[in-house]
Amino acid sequence: MFIPEEKISEILHAADIVDIVSESVILKKSGQNYFGLCPFHSEKTPSFSVNPGKQIFHCFGCGAGGNSLSFVMKYHGLAFPEAAKMLARKYNITVDTRHLDPAVKKHQDLKETLFRINRKVMAHYHQHLHKDPAGQAARQYLDHRHITPAVMEEFHLGFALDQWDDVVGFLKKARVSRKAAENSGLVLPRKTGSGFYDRFRNRIMFPIFDINMQVAGFGGRVMDDAMPKYMNSPETPVYSKTRILYGLHAAKTHCRTTGIVHIVEGYFDFLTLYQHGITNTVATLGTALTPEHVRILKGYAPAMILVFDSDAAGIAAAKRSIKTFVNEGVETRILILPKGEDPDTFVMKNGAAAFQKLAETARSVMAFLREVAIEAHGMSVSGRAKVLADMVPYLGDIHDSALRSLHVRDLAETLGIDETAVLEKVKQQVVQGRHPRDTVSDTHPADPERSSDPRERQLLSLMLHSPDIIGQVRDSGVLDHFYSERLCRIGRIMVQADPDPDFFVTRVMGGMASDEDRELVAALAMSGGVDDNDSLPAAAAAVIQRIIRIRRKNDSRLTAKIKQAEKSCDTDLMELLRLKQQELRQIYNGQ
Ligand SMILES: [Zn+2]
Numbered sequence: 001m002f003i004p005e006e007k008i009s010e011i012l013h014a015a016d017i018v019d020i021v022s023e024s025v026i027l028k029k030s031g032q033n034y035f036g037l038c039p040f041h042s043e044k045t046p047s048f049s050v051n052p053g054k055q056i057f058h059c060f061g062c063g064a065g066g067n068s069l070s071f072v073m074k075y076h077g078l079a080f081p082e083a084a085k086m087l088a089r090k091y092n093i094t095v096d097t098r099h100l101d102p103a104v105k106k107h108q109d110l111k112e113t114l115f116r117i118n119r120k121v122m123a124h125y126h127q128h129l130h131k132d133p134a135g136q137a138a139r140q141y142l143d144h145r146h147i148t149p150a151v152m153e154e155f156h157l158g159f160a161l162d163q164w165d166d167v168v169g170f171l172k173k174a175r176v177s178r179k180a181a182e183n184s185g186l187v188l189p190r191k192t193g194s195g196f197y198d199r200f201r202n203r204i205m206f207p208i209f210d211i212n213m214q215v216a217g218f219g220g221r222v223m224d225d226a227m228p229k230y231m232n233s234p235e236t237p238v239y240s241k242t243r244i245l246y247g248l249h250a251a252k253t254h255c256r257t258t259g260i261v262h263i264v265e266g267y268f269d270f271l272t273l274y275q276h277g278i279t280n281t282v283a284t285l286g287t288a289l290t291p292e293h294v295r296i297l298k299g300y301a302p303a304m305i306l307v308f309d310s311d312a313a314g315i316a317a318a319k320r321s322i323k324t325f326v327n328e329g330v331e332t333r334i335l336i337l338p339k340g341e342d343p344d345t346f347v348m349k350n351g352a353a354a355f356q357k358l359a360e361t362a363r364s365v366m367a368f369l370r371e372v373a374i375e376a377h378g379m380s381v382s383g384r385a386k387v388l389a390d391m392v393p394y395l396g397d398i399h400d401s402a403l404r405s406l407h408v409r410d411l412a413e414t415l416g417i418d419e420t421a422v423l424e425k426v427k428q429q430v431v432q433g434r435h436p437r438d439t440v441s442d443t444h445p446a447d448p449e450r451s452s453d454p455r456e457r458q459l460l461s462l463m464l465h466s467p468d469i470i471g472q473v474r475d476s477g478v479l480d481h482f483y484s485e486r487l488c489r490i491g492r493i494m495v496q497a498d499p500d501p502d503f504f505v506t507r508v509m510g511g512m513a514s515d516e517d518r519e520l521v522a523a524l525a526m527s528g529g530v531d532d533n534d535s536l537p538a539a540a541a542a543v544i545q546r547i548i549r550i551r552r553k554n555d556s557r558l559t560a561k562i563k564q565a566e567k568s569c570d571t572d573l574m575e576l577l578r579l580k581q582q583e584l585r586q587i588y589n590g591q
Pocket residue numbers: 038039040041048059060061062063064
C-alpha cells in the first residue's frame with residue numbers, strides 16, 4: 001500500500017458510504033440498509049445494498065462489494081491511489097504522494113497536468129470570445145442563437161482563433177511539456193515531424209466537464225457550413241467519450257429531483273433547453289449512447305426521454321437503444337419534434353411549457369417502433385404481416401423474458417394476431433442465436449464458496465458483525481479446521497486485524513489481496529448476523545464446535561476407510577484415494 005494506513009483510515013472516516021454511493025445511485029432506505037439499482041450490472045429490481053453501519057456496499061446480484069474507496073475505484077475506473085486522492089480532495093484531506101509507485105504516480109501526475117492544461121486553455125478560449133476582436137463573429141453567432149451571457153458564463157463557452165499556432169504558442173508560454181501538450185489532444189504533431197499545430201481552429205468552444213467539475217475535454221462547432229460541423233477532443237487519459245455526457249455536471253441535481261432526464265444531440269439543444277429552465281437535460285457528444293452512459297444516467301433519473309428532430313433519427317436511435325435501454329431496465333421514451341424543428345428552435349419559438357407538454361406525449365421505444373411500422377405498411381392483412389416481421393427482431397432483442405412477453409401481448413393485440421403466433425416468431429428469432437442467454441440480468445453468478453461447509457461462511461459473518469468474538473475464534477483454533485482455504489485465509493486476516501468495531505469491516509477489506517476477496521468480505525458482512533448481541537458468543541461457540549467436530553469426524557472416517565482398504569488391497573483403495581485427492585484439490589482451490 002502506497003498511501004499511509006492512517007491516511008486511508010482518515011479518508012474512510014470522512015467519506016460516508018451513503019453519501020459517496022448516492023452521488024451515482026438513487027438509494028432508498030429499507031430497514032438498516034439502503035437499496036438501489038446496481039451500477040455494475042443490468043437489473044430492474046434493486047439488489048444493490050449499502051450498509052451505513054458497516055460502511056460497505058454489496059450487490060446480491062453480481063457480487064460487487066466493498067467500502068467507499070472500492071466503490072469509487074470501480075465506478076470511476078480508478079486505481080487505488082487515484083481513488084484515495086479523489087476522496088481526499090473531496091474531504092480536504094492532504095495526501096502525500098511522494099511514496100507512490102512510480103508508474104502510478106506518473107499516470108496520476110499526467111492526469112492532473114491534463115486537467116490543469118484544459119482549465120488554462122478554457123480560460124484562454126474564453127478570453128478570445130469576450131476580449132479578442134477576432135471573437136466578434138463568434139459573439140454575434142452566439143447572440144444570433146439567443147444564448148444568454150449568463151449561460152455562456154456558466155458553461156464557460158469560448159472561441160478558438162482561426163490560427164494554426166495559437167494554442168501551441170499559449171502552451172509553450174505556459175511551459176507545458178511537449179508530451180503533455182500532445183497528450184491533451186489540443187494540438188497535433190505536424191506531418192513534417194517538427195512541431196505541432198492547433199486541433200481546434202475558428203470554432204465556438206464548449207468545455208466538457210466531468211462529474212467532478214474538472215475540464216475533461218472540448219467540443220468545437222463551426223459557425224458556417226464547414227465540415228466537420230462538430231469536433232471533439234480525442235480520447236485522452238481524462239476524456240472518455242463512452243462515459244462523459246455534456247452538461248451532466250450541471251443537470252445532475254435537476255435529474256434527481258424530477259426523476260427524468262432529457263437526452264439531446266447537440267450543444268445548442270442542451271444550452272437552449274437549459275436556459276429555458278429545462279435543466280434536467282444532457283447532450284450526447286456526437287456518439288451513440290453507450291451502456292456506460294445509460295448506467296451513469298440511471299444513477300440520476302429512472303426515466304429517460306430521447307429527443308430527436310426527425311422520425312429517421314428517432315428510428316435509428318430507437319433501434320440502437322433497445323439493446324442499451326430496454327435491457328438496462330430503464331423507462332425510455334422517444335420524443336419526435338414537429339417537422340423542421342430541433343429542440344433549440346422548438347423551445348425558442350414555443351417556450352418551455354410547450355416543450356414540457358410535448359414531452360409528456362413521448363412514446364415508449366416499442367410503441368414508437370410499432371407505430372412507425374404500421375405507418376409504413378398499413379393494417380391490411382399483408383401490411384400487418386410486414387409489421388410483425390419488422391417488430392420481431394426488436395422483440396427478440398429484449399433479454400428479459402417477462403418483459404418480452406408483455407410486449408408480445410401488446411403487439412398481438414394491436415395487430416389482432418394470436419399471441420402464441422407472435423411468440424412463436426419471436427422464439428425462432430431468439431433461438432437463431434441472437435441471445436445465447438435469456439434474462440441475463442436475473443442470473444446470479446455461481447458462488448464458488450457455496451460448495452464448502454456453510455458454517456465456515458457463517459462464522460466469518462458473525463466475526464464481521466461483531467469483532468468481540470474474535471478472541472474466541474482465535475483461541476479455538478477453528479480456522480485450522482476449515483475446508484475452504486480461501487475462507488481460512490480471510491479468517492486469519494480478520495483475526496489479526498484491530499478488533500475495534502468502528503470500521504472493522506473496511507479495515508478487514510483493506511487487508512484483502514484481491515478484489516474477489518474484498519467482495520466476498522462485503523457479501524459475508526451483509527449476510528447473516530444475529531438479532532441480539534447477548535446470544536452471540538453462544539451462537540459462535542456452537543458454530544465453532546460444529547465445524548471442528550465435522551472436520552474431525554470426516555477425517556477419521558476417511559483415515560479408517562483407507563486403512564481398511566489397504567488391508568483388503570482392492571479397488572476400493574483406489575476409489576478412496578481418488579476421493580481424498582479430490583477433497584484436497586477442493587481445499588487447494590479454496591472451494
Ligand atoms: Zn450488481
